[in-house]
Amino acid sequence: xxxxxxxxxxxxxxxxxxxxxxxxxxxxxxxxxxxxxxxxxxxxxxxxxxxxxxxxxxxxxxxxxxxxxxxxxxxxxxxxxxxxxxxxxxxxxxxxxxxxxxxxxxxxxxxxxxxxxxxxxxxxxxxxxxxxxxxxxxxxxxxxxxxxxxxxxxxxxxxxxxxxxxxxxxxxxxxxxxxxxxxxxxxxxxxxxxxxxxxxxxxxxxxxxxxxxxxxxxxxxxxxxxxxxxxxxxxxxxxxxxxxxxxxxxxxxxxxxxxxxxxxxxxxxxxxx
Numbered sequence: 343x344x345x346x347x348x349x350x351x352x353x354x355x356x357x358x359x360x361x362x363x364x365x366x367x368x369x370x371x372x373x374x375x376x377x378x379x380x381x382x383x384x385x386x387x388x389x390x391x392x393x394x395x396x397x398x399x400x401x402x403x404x405x406x407x408x409x410x411x412x413x414x415x416x417x418x419x420x421x422x423x424x425x426x427x428x429x430x431x432x433x434x435x436x437x438x439x440x441x442x443x444x445x446x447x448x449x450x451x452x453x454x455x456x457x458x459x460x461x462x463x464x465x466x467x468x469x470x471x472x473x474x475x476x477x478x479x480x481x482x483x484x485x486x487x488x489x490x491x492x493x494x495x496x497x498x499x500x501x502x503x504x505x506x507x508x509x510x511x512x513x514x515x516x517x518x519x520x521x522x523x524x525x526x527x528x529x530x531x532x533x534x535x536x537x538x539x540x541x542x543x544x545x546x547x548x549x550x551x552x553x554x555x556x557x558x559x560x561x562x563x564x565x566x567x568x569x570x571x572x573x574x575x576x577x578x579x580x581x582x583x584x585x586x587x588x589x590x591x592x593x594x595x596x597x598x599x600x601x602x603x604x605x606x607x608x609x610x611x612x613x614x615x
């Protein structure tokens with residue numbers, strides 16, 4: 343049984359621009375790609391700001407944004423749309439991809455490698471010079487207007503032989519690579535997002551860089567900027583820094599108790615016991 347349209351993680355976002363601190367030429371590259379109808383691929387680790395950046399750019403360009411969190415059960419119908427039954431008749435409901443094409447908006451497919459290969463094939467005619475979306479079930483062929491943009495992202499650290507992006511798909515996109523911000527910019531982000539005391543922000547960023555430098559622990563991901571913000575939020579709310587680090591920074595990284603204990607030693611070195 344396939345998911346209904348309502349089961350797709352879909353957000354049409356009309357809100358004030360979220361705080362975003364540029365770390366390079368990513369805004370200029372995104373805007374150029376949008377102006378020239380080029381699809382965009384963003385690579386980067388979890389929690390480094392990919393989704394925040396897309397929201398920021400959609401607001402800056404004044405375009406509607408449709409975000410889809412890709413997963414194993416995502417079907418082409420979840421993206422394009424399907425017929426539903428109601429009151430004795432059937433009616434068509436657009437999926438998020440179709441809505442974005444019709445409205446000249448941005449469609450953002452987060453963690454595209456999680457989607458099935460037969461699902462991502464639907465993107466091919468939209469990501470080349472045709473810029474069309476054939477809808478087989480209605481007989482329509484939509485031509486994407488100039489304002490439409492297709493953006494996808496994935497975390498290269500999770501790639502393997504079963505969940506890699508096909509070269510025939512990847513080579514259809516202009517690509518940019520995200521990483522964690524510099525220490526200075528990461529402090530600014532933590533301060534702006536949480537209002538924590540500056541010396542605590544410096545300690546947290548120093549801790550994060552120490553954790554990211556560890557090579558002898560089998561971690562799928564290291565301490566992200568997102569987790570730093572969560573930790574700072576707890577500290578700003580009155581939690582003990584060590585307790586906050588355990589709850590929002592260390593425990594989310596691993597389920598292995600020995601690894602947690604080893605990582606907590608780095609926390610103690612920063613904040614004391």
